[in-house]
Amino acid sequence: MPADLSGTWNLLSSDNLEGYMLALDIDFATRKIARLLKPQKVIEQNGDAFTIHTNSSFRSHLVKFKVGEEFVEDNKGLDDRKCKSLVIWDNDRLTCVQKGQKKNRGWTHWIEGDQLHLELFCEGQVCKQTFQRA
Secondary structure (H helix, E strand, O other), X not given: XXXXXXXXXXXXXXXXXXHHHHHOOOOHHHHHHHHHOOOEEEEEEEOOEEEEEEEOOOOEEEXXXXXXXXXXXXXXXXXXXXXXXXXXXXXOEEEEEEEOOXXXXXXXXXXXXXXXXXXXXXXXXXXEEEEEEO
């Protein structure tokens, strides 16, 4: 049975966010602001259907998907690109592969203990984030 990622999660740490944002060609001012933010994730999971809200005082992002079904993801407010995304379960890890202008792009969520982990990757850059239940 896959992990239950449901809950409200507050950012504890972020490693290599700058490198990841550079790989996405995010402008200097947005990168400076983003490094100061402490976003909160709200994950709603109903079987293989997910809604993930990422909220901050600067920007918010919403993505809805069903595991195993490809969908068009609009990253408006992030890097302003659209891509085709496919999310799968890899054991207890929720992994997304995104196809579009940027190569080797996607993310992985998983839980260890009472923490949610997120790895964001793009063109060889990996940002590792850790979240604690709110």
